[in-house]
Amino acid sequence: MTVPVRLLYFAWLRERLGTAEEEVTLPAGVDTVGALLAWQRARGPAAAEAFASATVRCAVNQEFANDSTPIASGDEVAFFPPVTGG
Amino acid sequence: MTVPVRLLYFAWLRERLGTAEEEVTLPAGVDTVGALLAWQRARGPAAAEAFASATVRCAVNQEFANDSTPIASGDEVAFFPPVTGG
Amino acid sequence: MARVLVGPEDFDVGAEMAALVRGRTDIGGIGCFVGTVRAFSGGRDLAAMTLEHYPGMTEHAVARIAEEAEQRWSLLGCTVIHRVGRLVPGANIVLVLAAASHRQAALAATAFLIDWLKTRAPFWKCEEFAAGGVSWVAARDEDDAAAGRWDEAGA
Amino acid sequence: MARVLVGPEDFDVGAEMAALVRGRTDIGGIGCFVGTVRAFSGGRDLAAMTLEHYPGMTEHAVARIAEEAEQRWSLLGCTVIHRVGRLVPGANIVLVLAAASHRQAALAATAFLIDWLKTRAPFWKCEEFAAGGVSWVAARDEDDAAAGRWDEAGA
Numbered sequence: 463m464t465v466p467v468r469l470l471y472f473a474w475l476r477e478r479l480g481t482a483e484e485e486v487t488l489p490a491g492v493d494t495v496g497a498l499l500a501w502q503r504a505r506g507p508a509a510a511e512a513f514a515s516a517t518v519r520c521a522v523n524q525e526f527a528n529d530s531t532p533i534a535s536g537d538e539v540a541f542f543p544p545v546t547g548g
Numbered sequence: 549m550t551v552p553v554r555l556l557y558f559a560w561l562r563e564r565l566g567t568a569e570e571e572v573t574l575p576a577g578v579d580t581v582g583a584l585l586a587w588q589r590a591r592g593p594a595a596a597e598a599f600a601s602a603t604v605r606c607a608v609n610q611e612f613a614n615d616s617t618p619i620a621s622g623d624e625v626a627f628f629p630p631v632t633g634g
Numbered sequence: 635m636a637r638v639l640v641g642p643e644d645f646d647v648g649a650e651m652a653a654l655v656r657g658r659t660d661i662g663g664i665g666c667f668v669g670t671v672r673a674f675s676g677g678r679d680l681a682a683m684t685l686e687h688y689p690g691m692t693e694h695a696v697a698r699i700a701e702e703a704e705q706r707w708s709l710l711g712c713t714v715i716h717r718v719g720r721l722v723p724g725a726n727i728v729l730v731l732a733a734a735s736h737r738q739a740a741l742a743a744t745a746f747l748i749d750w751l752k753t754r755a756p757f758w759k760c761e762e763f764a765a766g767g768v769s770w771v772a773a774r775d776e777d778d779a780a781a782g783r784w785d786e787a788g789a
Numbered sequence: 790m791a792r793v794l795v796g797p798e799d800f801d802v803g804a805e806m807a808a809l810v811r812g813r814t815d816i817g818g819i820g821c822f823v824g825t826v827r828a829f830s831g832g833r834d835l836a837a838m839t840l841e842h843y844p845g846m847t848e849h850a851v852a853r854i855a856e857e858a859e860q861r862w863s864l865l866g867c868t869v870i871h872r873v874g875r876l877v878p879g880a881n882i883v884l885v886l887a888a889a890s891h892r893q894a895a896l897a898a899t900a901f902l903i904d905w906l907k908t909r910a911p912f913w914k915c916e917e918f919a920a921g922g923v924s925w926v927a928a929r930d931e932d933d934a935a936a937g938r939w940d941e942a943g944a
Contacts, residue, residue, distance in 0.1 A: 470843070472841060472843055472911070472913060473841055473913035473915070473925050474925045517928075521843070521846060521911070524843070524845055524846035524849055524850075525846075526909075540843060540846070540911075542843070542911065542913065543913065543925065543927075543928070544908075544927075544928030545907070545908060545909070545910060545911055545912055545913060545928065546907070546912065546913050546914045546925075546926045546927070546928050547840065547842070547871060547882075547883070547906060547907060547910055547911075547912020547913070547914065548737075548824060548871075548882075548883055548903055548904075548906040548907030548908075548910075548912070548932075556688070558686060558688055558756070558758060559686055559758035559760070559770055560770045603773075607688070607691060607756070610688070610690055610691035610694055610695075611691075612754075626688060626691070626756075628688070628756065628758065629758060629770065629772075629773070630753075630772075630773030631752070631753060631754070631755060631756055631757055631758060631773065632752070632757065632758050632759045632770075632771045632772070632773050633685065633687070633716060633727075633728070633751055633752060633755055633756075633757020633758070633759065634669060634716075634727075634728055634748055634749075634751040634752030634753075634755070634757070634777075634892075646803060647802065647803050647806050647821075648801060648802050648803015648804065648806070649803065651802050651803070651823070655825065655879070657879075658879060659826075659827065659828035659878035659879040660827060660828060660829070661825050661827065661879075662824065662825060662827045663822060663823065663824050663825065664821075664822070664823040664825070665820075665821070665822055665899075666802075666819075666820070666821035666822070666823070667818060667819070667820055667821070667892065667895070667896060668806065668818065668819040668821070669817065669818050669892060670810065670816050670817060670818065670819070671814075672814065672815060672816065672817045672890065673814035673815060674815070723814035724810070724812075724813065724814040724816075735827065737822065737824065737903055738935070740822070741822060741896070741899065741900050741903075744820075744896065745896050748892055748896075780893070
């Protein structure tokens with residue numbers, strides 16, 4: 463019942479976490495973006511601090527997502543600050 | 549007490565009058581755009597028809613004018629339809 | 635001081651934009667509008683569009699419109715080129731460029747410039763139909779309304 | 790179908806506009822916006838601006854924004870080019886082109902495109918200061934407000 467996913471990080475989130483990308487296996491029950499954010503905050507002090515901000519945004523399989531967006535095995539889940547291009 | 553002025557016509561007003569430009573001497577009292585329009589309408593059938601339209605616009609010395617704009621000796625007075633450039 | 639040109643010659647959008655920004659590092663955005671001759675008007679095919687103007691007054695009126703835009707939006711650069719004479723479908727008619735620190739000013743100034751050029755500069759369009767006949771284009775209420783929205787707040 | 794490019798290469802505004810209108814006689818107006826790197830930010834001199842993005846998602850997000858504009862304003866042509874990587878002051882960042890039958894649609898689509906690119910495409914700007922130090926640009930409430938005005942009526 464564990465869920466393998468690919469996690470991506472951009473901009474200052476990437477810098478604070480010191481990684482751009484990782485493969486992780488999520489425990490059963492971590493099946494939404496909201497649950498994944500809670501799981502991230504519990505991973506350690508650096509992650510807790512990086513994910514503390516309410517401004518962290520998420521995309522699941524390259525689509526903007528919100529806390530209730532489901533996460534399934536094999537998904538690509540990206541975390542990043544609000545976008546600032548243009 | 550007569551007033552020599554230069555009159556210019558553009559677009560369909562020029563075509564209807566059959567002239568682009570003329571020098572005229574206005575009688576005393578024709579000292580505003582409104583008075584000049586009345587004077588034009590009294591010049592003959594072609595002028596009466598051309599100046600009948602309420603849409604005829606005027607510029608005095610290359611500035612947009614209205615009925616109360618004064619006209620003085622030596623002025624350049626242009627008549628034309630509403631503009632349609634751009 | 636805006637660059638203003640009125641004449642029969644075509645313009646080169648890329649060259650005009652390059653000239654506007656050359657050596658500048660204070661510009662954040664450039665708004666641009668190009669008006670072109672459409673091949674259809676009121677359901678009829680056009681052979682050409684002839685632009686008549688009031689030489690002398692035109693340049694002055696366009697320069698004042700550009701100056702108004704420069705002041706209202708603190709523009710860092712402004713170019714207005716309006717062609718006159720006979721133009722075929724697909725041809726350029728008018729170019730507006732407005733450079734500013736930020737995009738809102740650049741885009742608002744661009745819209746303002748074309749709205750006022752259409753209603754406050756002495757140009758007249760005459761359509762020449764493919765099937766024969768010519769017709770002076772009538773001024774449109776919606777152009778007056780578009781120009782009028784800049785009269786008040788100036789946003 | 791819009792032309793969408795995301796990459797480090799610079800663009801040629803004149804060439805892009807020429808490609809958009811080539812052979813067309815149904816276009817009445819082309820709106821354009823070019824965003825450039827300013828040399829100052831918050832009172833500090835910039836050495837450069839680096840644009841990071843989310844490869845894969847970016848192209849998809851930009852294409853969808855362009856498609857939305859094409860549909861809302863019945864565009865006859867649309868080009869969006871967004872650069873990524875390290876850019877120095879004065880450099881081009883983004884190009885938006887929108888061609889339509891009439892100017893209102895072209896200009897509204899241009900404003901919409903840049904507003905949504907700023908708030909709905911995965912790009913992030915990092916400023917590099919002349920005096921040393923770097924800083925990620927924070928999203929601005931006014932950009933969200935500008936993007937939000939297209940959510941309802943779609944004028």
